[in-house]
Amino acid sequence: MRVLDFLVKKDELGATRLGESSPQPIGEGQIRLRVEKFALTANNITYAAFGEAMHYWGFYPAEAGWGRIPVWGFASVIESRCPGIEPGERFYGYYPMSNEGVLQPKRLSPTGFMEGAEHRATLHAVYNNYVRCVTDPFHDPKTEDAEAILRPLYTTSWLIDDFMADNDFFGATAAGTGLVMLSSASSKTAYGTAFQLARRMGIELVGLTSAANVAFCESLGCYRRVLAYDQLARLDRDAASIYIDFAGNASLRRTIHGHCANLKFSSSIGGTHVEQLGGARNLPGPRPVLFFAPAQIKKRSTEWGAEVLGQRLLESWREFIRITCRPTDPWLLIEHHRGADAVTAAYARVLSGRDDPRRGRMLSLVEPAA
Numbered sequence: 234m235r236v237l238d239f240l241v242k243k244d245e246l247g248a249t250r251l252g253e254s255s256p257q258p259i260g261e262g263q264i265r266l267r268v269e270k271f272a273l274t275a276n277n278i279t280y281a282a283f284g285e286a287m288h289y290w291g292f293y294p295a296e297a298g299w300g301r302i303p304v305w306g307f308a309s310v311i312e313s314r315c316p317g318i319e320p321g322e323r324f325y326g327y328y329p330m331s332n333e334g335v336l337q338p339k340r341l342s343p344t345g346f347m348e349g350a351e352h353r354a355t356l357h358a359v360y361n362n363y364v365r366c367v368t369d370p371f372h373d374p375k376t377e378d379a380e381a382i383l384r385p386l387y388t389t390s391w392l393i394d395d396f397m398a399d400n401d402f403f404g405a406t407a408a409g410t411g412l413v414m415l416s417s418a419s420s421k422t423a424y425g426t427a428f429q430l431a432r433r434m435g436i437e438l439v440g441l442t443s444a445a446n447v448a449f450c451e452s453l454g455c456y457r458r459v460l461a462y463d464q465l466a467r468l469d470r471d472a473a474s475i476y477i478d479f480a481g482n483a484s485l486r487r488t489i490h491g492h493c494a495n496l497k498f499s500s501s502i503g504g505t506h507v508e509q510l511g512g513a514r515n516l517p518g519p520r521p522v523l524f525f526a527p528a529q530i531k532k533r534s535t536e537w538g539a540e541v542l543g544q545r546l547l548e549s550w551r552e553f554i555r556i557t558c559r560p561t562d563p564w565l566l567i568e569h570h571r572g573a574d575a576v577t578a579a580y581a582r583v584l585s586g587r588d589d590p591r592r593g594r595m596l597s598l599v600e601p602a603a
């Protein structure tokens with residue numbers, strides 16, 4: 234089997250090529266996995282856009298100037314020199330855009346392992362956790378494509394909602410209804426957040442999106458109002474408000490901060506608008522605060538205990554996946570892209586930002602058996 238790596242030029246994300254090499258022997262304690270399939274959304278493009286600053290290129294190093302974007306997906310063990318892990322076992326986790334990966338498991342347990350390679354020791358633990366499919370309560374083989382696409386996103390969505398409620402919406406709901414605005418409202422992470430927030434009292438949820446995605450956002454049924462980016466003047470200037478920013482668009486942020494005179498909190502979550510990212514210097518209103526999901530996990534683990542936190546998230550996840558995969562009129566339409574050409578085309582589409590927000594893209598570089 235050849236090793237195929239989808240490589241992206243670090244300083245020009247539109248430039249890609251396929252790397253080909255021979256498999257290297259694995260060392261003592263290592264496993265080789267076939268990366269069966271993985272999801273690609275704007276979240277992965279954000280990993281690439283912040284690849285240097287936030288060390289995302291460090292997970293799967295490549296030759297100078299090029300990077301392998303980390304993706305979430307499923308892989309099965311094809312060779313093991315690690316006692317406790319057998320060929321054939323399947324794991325959900327953070328893989329390269331490749332057809333295989335080599336990992337060095339440590340801290341094995343019935344639920345999975347932590348990646349122990351030295352170059353990943355300083356990278357965040359959340360990305361080093363690999364979960365055994367057979368014992369994973371979040372896993373259902375029937376809906377695993379939706380799981381690959383949504384699991385990391387919905388976990389964040391759920392934590393954002395919890396974080397906002399935990400902080401009493403920063404006073405935005407104190408005097409009645411508070412306005413909560415979400416940019417890139419058509420993104421899957423924004424939708425998951427809105428899905429949760431829509432159940433809270435005293436909130437008017439406003440989705441902000443591009444003109445082409447207004448109808449999709451309206452169809453989701455959780456935004457009270459959906460405005461295109463050129464309709465921001467319609468926002469109530471004096472309403473106590475919160476901005477939850479998935480777009481990272483510097484000029485949009487400036488417009489919102491300038492328009493909303495009673496902005497209580499500005500939360501910086503993502504950077505879907507990769508061409509319009511920028512700093513927040515001399516911004517009117519509150520300083521944007523980077524949302525750090527692991528901090529909320531840590532806080533709730535301490536307060537509730539890890540088991541209760543996991544159980545609450547699991548219940549919410551099951552509900553979200555049920556409506557996502559409902560047999561009639563599902564909001565997410567999954568499309569598969571297999572092989573180098575198909576992966577390249579799907580990547581270009583996701584990078585362009587002009588993809589249909591209803592699509593969930595599952596990719597694979599595994600070649601058919603000869």
Ligand SMILES: NC(=O)c1ccc[n+]([C@@H]2O[C@H](COP(=O)([O-])OP(=O)(O)OC[C@H]3O[C@@H](n4cnc5c(N)ncnc54)[C@H](OP(=O)(O)O)[C@@H]3O)[C@@H](O)[C@H]2O)c1
Nearest residue numbers: 274275276279389417419420421422442443503504505586
């Ligand atoms: N901080 C965290 O822990 C965390 C965790 C998960 C996700 N996130 C972030 O949340 C964001 C959403 O991720 P996702 O995977 O949910 O996204 P997604 O579903 O793939 O989002 C697609 C939407 O993003 C906007 N978009 C994407 N690419 C664009 C481009 N090149 N130019 C302009 N608009 C573009 C468009 O929305 P509009 O037309 O509505 O703008 C598009 O409909 C990402 O930036 C991701 O990194 C952060």
